[in-house]
Each structure stands twice: as structure tokens, then as C-alpha cells.
Amino acid sequence: MHGLADDFVAELCEWIAIPSIGADPAHHADVARSAEWLATALRRDGWPTVEVWDTGPALPAVYACWPAEDPAAPVVLVYGHHDVQPVDPVEHWQHPPFEAVVRGEELFGRGASDDKGQVAMHLLGLRAHLAATGQTAPSVTLKLLVEGEEESGSPHIATLLAEHRTKLGADLVVFTDTPLFDRSAPTVCTGQRGHITATITMTSGNSDLHSGRFGGGVPNAAIALARLVAAVHDEQGRIAIPGFYDDVREPSALEREHFARLPFDEAAWLAGPADGVTAATGEAGWTTLERTWVRPTAEITGIHGGYTGPGVKTIVPRQASTALTCRLVPDQQLDRVQELIRRFVAEHTPPGVTAEVVFHGSGVPPYAVDIDHPATLAVRDALAAAFDQEVLFSRTGGSGPAALLHAWLDVPVVYFGATLPDDRIHAPNERVVLPVLLRGAEALARLWRLLPDRLRTPAAEPAGITAELGLAGSARPEPGREQEANRA
């Protein structure tokens, strides 16, 4: 692994040097160069099929396939992305964002963690898998889809999936764009939230009116809107939109127990990642991790009405708007939530006021994989062996195209990531912790070995998993697996 690792670091640095900022049209040529770089690397590794999909409307995506020797082996599609976030504020970077630097265990640079580092981990993982097994082809048929628009919200992922549905066909999707819970607590992510955003505009007349002459006698659009917003949550922090929780799938007792066992230091989280929030608040009856992972939300992401410049303008504003973003969890349906929001707004529009609700696109659906799915358990076991410790279940509160992959390809999606939540993705000084990423590659090498067996016996393990709960060393590799671990 060590020889492989040296090459790996050099390669990743080379790839990071290509500023593939998908959100910036000035960098679209770099997104294309980044795709070419990846295609070249894949070909160099011996992937038999490598394609750059660059015929639009999506920014260039890379597709590759390496069939297993056994035509009956499971087909696994790995999802990742090669576009990166913008680098502003660039003056806060300690090194130039596209000149990757290794300092101790860390490799700094834009995309080091999100998601070039994790895609490169897959290349390394397969090399390790082949080296460890002595095979000339992987134990599963591996497909790779590395898109170039994830940081822009994957606007054309459905187009790619529709167009290449047959080619992308698989028994399982491995989704690689989420982190471990913590370096000290590697986890299997089992789901992401979805989201939907409505802009709600309330209007009470054609003009702003003088607050002296008219104030008290006419509706105030800003007050009407504030009353609507205030009605969205009850005193317990629950969302008071009727029907909102109808389709919410509650986490299992096992998941809640895993979440509770994670080393979550709320005070440190507030002071650190949450940058100075003084109190964790939210829906009564749920922990902070649960509130941000498995519970839906309704957040006001922006609100505006009337005069907001310097000084005072004594008006009754005619109009006010707000953006309401709901994070959704399985099994909430985007169209049903839209309907519930529309109805709620209509019911909270007072006399003399009209309300308009506009949704920004159709939203991103939530997704979660069964924790007792054999592939979930295989990921857990592979990570446990590579990290040599128990691996718990986690979730992530953000959103991604996992549900779309699931919907279009009609197969389960499991999450496999080996980066860390404090990698400063989307922020200055993004980094990846190399030893963690290398363990991830090691786990992948093992995962491809495990999957043929595990996927042959679906619905096998629920009893085992539940029984396992009581065992402290539950995730310790079994003897048979230990051997694999040594070889990966």
C-alpha cells in the first residue's frame, strides 16, 4: 500500500491543480480538463472502458467500467464528482487553493476532500484490491460515474441517468460524497435529507402607504408574513404545517442507539462547527444529531420586506417575501410537501393580503438505505476491518443526488466515505487527512471482495444485526475477513 500511496498523493496534487469550479463559467474549460485528467488516470490504471461525457447540457462527466471476471458477479456503480467549490474568500487560504500542499498527515487544497480526494481513493482502492487479490479484474463489475456539476446542485444528473440508464445499470450504487462521523468514530452513513424551497410573497396593496395616515387601518404585508412564519413551528419546535409528519419514517431504535453512542460533544460543536451558537435548540424529544439527521426541518433562509436601508421610512409596506427551505426525510414526498405548504400559506393569509408561493425547482428527495441491507453491513464490516474498530451508523443532514440514483436505477444506494466533517469543505483551507483516506481505500479493496458473497444472500442478516447490538466488539472482523484485511 505504501508504494501505491506515494503515487496516489502525487496524482491527487496534480488533479487538484486543475481549478474545476463548476459554478463559474470562466472555469468550465477547467472542468473539462479535470474530466480528461481523470479519464487519463483511469486508462493508465487499466480500466477497459473510459468515457468523457461532454456533449452537454451537463458539464463533462466521466464514466468508466471494469468488468469482473465472473459475469455473474454483482455490478456496482460508484458515484462521485470532480467539480469543486469556489475558493472565495481566497485571502483566507494559508496556501494557494490549487497548489496542493502536504503538511504532516494533511493534504491541503480545494477538492482535497470534496470530492477529488474521495474519487482518487476509489482509484487507489481498486489498485489495492487487484494487488491484494492478485486478480486482473475486480471481484465485482465496477462502474464509475463522476459528474461535474454536484456543487451546482447536480442540475443535469437526471438527464445523464436517463440518457445512459442502460449503461449505468447496476445491482448497487456506492455513493461517495459524505464523511465519516469523526476520525475516532468511523461510521457508515445511511441517509441524507432532501430539501425543497418555497419563496412566499405576501402583498397587501399597490403601494407602500404612510404609516401615520394609514397605519392601524390597513394590513401590513410584513406583519402578515411574520405571522405566517411564526405559525410554521409550535412551541415544542415541531413543524405545525398540518400533515407534515405524516410520511416521516422514524429512525429505528438501533439507529437512535448508535447515534447516542457517537462521541458527540455538543458544546464543542456549538463553539466550533456552529461558530459561536450558544444553545442547541429544535424539536423537543430529539437530540441535536437526530434533529439534524433524521428529522425534517423548516428554516427561513431569507426574509425581506419594506424599507431596510439606513434610517427609517415610516411606511406600511405593501409586500414582503421569505424563502422557506424544508429539509425532508424518508418517506416524505416532494409533491405532497409542496401541496401542504401551499395549503398552509393559503390558510394563513389574512383578509386584505394575497400570497404567492413559488417553488425553486422540484427539490431534492430524501434518501436512506436500510441499515440491515447486506451492502450496508458489508460497508460497515469493510470499514471496521480497515480502521480496526467498531463502526456505527450515522446520517448526514445535507442533501445529494442519492435518491435520484436510487429512483433512476432502481437499486439500493449505500454511502461510502472516508473524509472528515472538519475537512473545511466549501471553505478556505480545505484539507483531507491522508491516513484516513488511505484506510478508506483499504476498506474499498476489502468491500469489493465482500460484496459478491453478501449480495448473494439478501435479507439475510436482520436477526444477526439486532443480536450483535449487545456485543461490545461487534464490528471486529471475523476470522475469514481478517485474512482479507491483511491482504488488502
Added chain:
Amino acid sequence: MHGLADDFVAELCEWIAIPSIGADPAHHADVARSAEWLATALRRDGWPTVEVWDTGPALPAVYACWPAEDPAAPVVLVYGHHDVQPVDPVEHWQHPPFEAVVRGEELFGRGASDDKGQVAMHLLGLRAHLAATGQTAPSVTLKLLVEGEEESGSPHIATLLAEHRTKLGADLVVFTDTPLFDRSAPTVCTGQRGHITATITMTSGNSDLHSGRFGGGVPNAAIALARLVAAVHDEQGRIAIPGFYDDVREPSALEREHFARLPFDEAAWLAGPADGVTAATGEAGWTTLERTWVRPTAEITGIHGGYTGPGVKTIVPRQASTALTCRLVPDQQLDRVQELIRRFVAEHTPPGVTAEVVFHGSGVPPYAVDIDHPATLAVRDALAAAFDQEVLFSRTGGSGPAALLHAWLDVPVVYFGATLPDDRIHAPNERVVLPVLLRGAEALARLWRLLPDRLRTPAAEPAGITAELGLAGSARPEPGREQEANRA
């Protein structure tokens, strides 16, 4: 009166030609020219003392005094202003705003109604008074204070009052900057609301946070602010700030009866002045006129938080602000209302959120004169004679420096105005209706005659006023007054 009126129109056109926009530093020289124009006109009329107060910090104000022959005669200070509103959007004017034009009964131009026309009305009124009485001095000692900053909120009126308190000493202030209720229903205004504005800022952390990663687990400043705003009113439209109504002086039964008798067409008001509001709303138990005249309000004049640009930014905003403007009525005290607001905000600041309350200046106090004050009744009788019809009591919902004049000079303030609510003050195509203004001058000529007698018997009429209610022709001039009317 007709010869006087011709001169009057020519003079007013000349004055309007000076664009004394106090809010625009580029026009400050014009404010000075406007003050000089007025001083010259007053001197031409024979006012023995005329001063331009131009030593700052206030923009130039004009002071004048014309003593009565009888040193025991009451001293009356007339308040008005000579600065005008900006003219934007200038393209909506049918004539250039500073080239006054007479069309039929209307004189168009910026300041025609607010307030040059009404100040000019005082000049004309005194000429008519002298002509009608054959006196060489008015029946009361007349003082004039015409400031140059009213449209900027009279920021230095207290400075002027403090500096010239002795010189401005009077038994009564006649405040001339309010309209009649309607051409068909001349009224005596008996009060203006005050106002106070607080900017309330809620902060939940140091940074906007990602709505996926943190949403549901941390406070949302925009939601906290909206919940505060929503708590300001109860379901009946009453202000729910504890103690807010403690000092509110309710209008008398007589006033409410007068208001109810005014020809107020709510549907026309909504479609016209309120520019398309579809429903009058407000505090339960009060009419629209009462809600806008004698009831306090709490209006959100602006609200802002989070991301409000195009598209969506999936954040939990760290901060949101709102401007809360309360219109106040007697006997609400500015400092007490400030304290109530501060307490209310503190009580509605949820865990994890901090709130800051900043008041814009100390606010403008409310003012109302007793409806049975002899001077109020004298104004009513003078108007009734000039307009030859019953004159009811009204109020105005806006604010002005009447309470400050009252507080500094320690005398009652009565309102005397002869303009109309649809004069489009502060808007394009401001106009004044000349026959109405001329009747106002006629009423003034009579008022100065009435006041020496009326002010000699203070607290005389309450019983009479109340008894008068039952009389249809209550405001008909008494015989003695009719004679004066013919002479004015």
C-alpha cells in the same frame, strides 16, 4: 377679499418657484432664499419684527411678531414651515413642480398645500383681518414661526424653541400643517399621533450556517424575529406588548360621534388613497378612522434577514433585523413605551439568540388638545362661519412637532388648516384648492377677532359643548359672529 386674493395667488406662485427642498443639501441655498422671500413679504405687509434665524444648526427659519394694540391681548404663535418635499418621481408631474400653474380652482406646485400655501394663507388672513376691522394691528399679538426642516422631521425644532423660548412665549399656539377632513366636511383637527421607531436585531451566531448540516439543531435568527413580530399583535389586532395601552387616553363619546358623522367612504378610501388595499383591517372594536387617528399602532416598516438575492442560499441565517414603528396617542410617554418595547423583546428572545434594540432618536410625542378648550371652539366657530356649515372634530394619524411646541412653551396648541387630504402632498402634482384656502384665510381673519374674548373665559364651555350635541345646527354662527363673518 378679491383684490387681496389676486395678489395672494401671484405671491404664492413666486414663493413656490424657490425649490426649498430641505432634505437635499444641494437645495439648502434655496431654503435660505425661501426664508428671505417670506421675510420680505412679511415686512412688505408691515410686520414690525421680522427675523431670519439662519445661524444654524437648523436650516433658516423665519420669526415675526406683530403686537396687538392692547398689551393685555392674548399672544398667539402660529407655526408652519417653508421647506418642501423632494419632487421625485419628477416625470410624473404634469407641470414642472416649481412653476406653479392655476387650473380652474386648483393651484399646482410643490409646496402649494404643504406648507407654503397654508403659511401664505396666514399672511392673507391677517391682511383680511386688518381690512375687516380697520385696525392697524391685529386683535391678538401675533407671532410667526416658520421653520425650514419640517419635512426632515424637524430635527432642530427643540433647539430653536430652547434658544428663543422667551421670544416665542405665547398664550396659544396655532399649528398650521394639517388638512380639513374633506372639502364637503371642514373640520377642526384636535390631535396628531406621535411615533417611535425601534430597530430590533436578533443574532444567533457568528456565521450563517448550512441549512442541511445544522438546520433543525440551531436557532434561526429570522424565525426568532418573525415569532417576535407575530407576538406584537393578538388575534383581535390589539397590541400585545404588556402595558402598551395603560396610558392611552380614549377619545370621548363626543369625538367618536363626530368621527362617525364624517362622510367617510371606506371602499373609496381603500381604492383611492390606500391604492388598492382590498380590506380595512386593524384593532377590533374601532372604525378605520379611529384606528388611524386615536388608536396607537405597531407597524413593521421593514424586515430583513438571511439571503434575499436571486435564487436560493441554503443557510440558517445568523441575523435578522426589523424596524418597528409605533404610532402613539395621548397620554403615551415615549420613554415608557421604549421601556415596554425593550422588555417585550427581551421576553421574546429565545435561547441561543441575542437581541439588540436601538431607537431612532427619542421619537415624536403625540398631542391632542381638549375639544372643549375655548381656542378649539373658537377655531371651529371661525371655520363654521367662513365655510357656512357645521364643523366637526377630526384628528390626523400622522405626526408633527405640536407636542414639542406644547412642551416647550407650556401652552395649548390648536390646529388650524384649510387644505385637503387629497392635495397629493409629498407626491407628484401637489395642488391646493384656492377657494378652500381663501375660506381658511377668512376664518383666520375672524379667529383673531374671536380669541381675545374666548381666551378671557377659559374652562367656560364644556357643558355647552355637550348640550350642543343634540342640535343639528350646532355650528351655525351666532348672531354676533355672523356680523364678523360679513366684515372679514
